[in-house]
Amino acid sequence: MNEEKDMAEARAILAGYRASIDNIDAALIHMLAERFRCTKAVGVLKAEHGLPPADPSREQQQIARLRQLAKDANLDPDFAEKFLNFVVREVIRHHEQIAADNGVMKTG
Ligand SMILES: O=C(O)C(=O)C[C@]1(C(=O)O)C=C[C@@H](O)C=C1
Numbered sequence: 001m002n003e004e005k006d007m008a009e010a011r012a013i014l015a016g017y018r019a020s021i022d023n024i025d026a027a028l029i030h031m032l033a034e035r036f037r038c039t040k041a042v043g044v045l046k047a048e049h050g051l052p053p054a055d056p057s058r059e060q061q062q063i064a065r066l067r068q069l070a071k072d073a074n075l076d077p078d079f080a081e082k083f084l085n086f087v088v089r090e091v092i093r094h095h096e097q098i099a100a101d102n103g104v105m106k107t108g
Contacts, residue, residue: 035087036094043095047102053095059088 046053063081070080 039091043098047099
């Protein structure tokens with residue numbers, strides 16, 4: 001009897017956590033969509049001006065900044081770095097595609 005009640009309570013608590021997880025996942029998707037909307041515009045700008053798709057020194061600054069933010073927020077900084085690298089790799093792929101589609105080559 002008590003076990004059933006405990007289980008029902010646990011399921012209710014789990015459902016509450018899952019409602020928050022669903023909201024957070026939705027926010028992440030919207031934030032990522034907005035980030036990619038911005039980086040696609042950056043890709044067009046770079047292609048138009050013959051700028052290289054990747055900027056490793058900018059990435060180093062971003063990694064250092066996000067690692068510190070992660071530490072302060074009690075999130076694993078290695079995970080934060082891997083996540084940023086994962087996103088930035090996809091951005092660079094988009095930049096390269098935009099440049100290729102526009103046949104843009106820097107001639108000097
Ligand atoms: O800031 C840039 O130059 C970008 O193209 C954006 C961005 C990023 O997604 O943050 C992507 C590629 C670069 O290597 C560095 C940063």
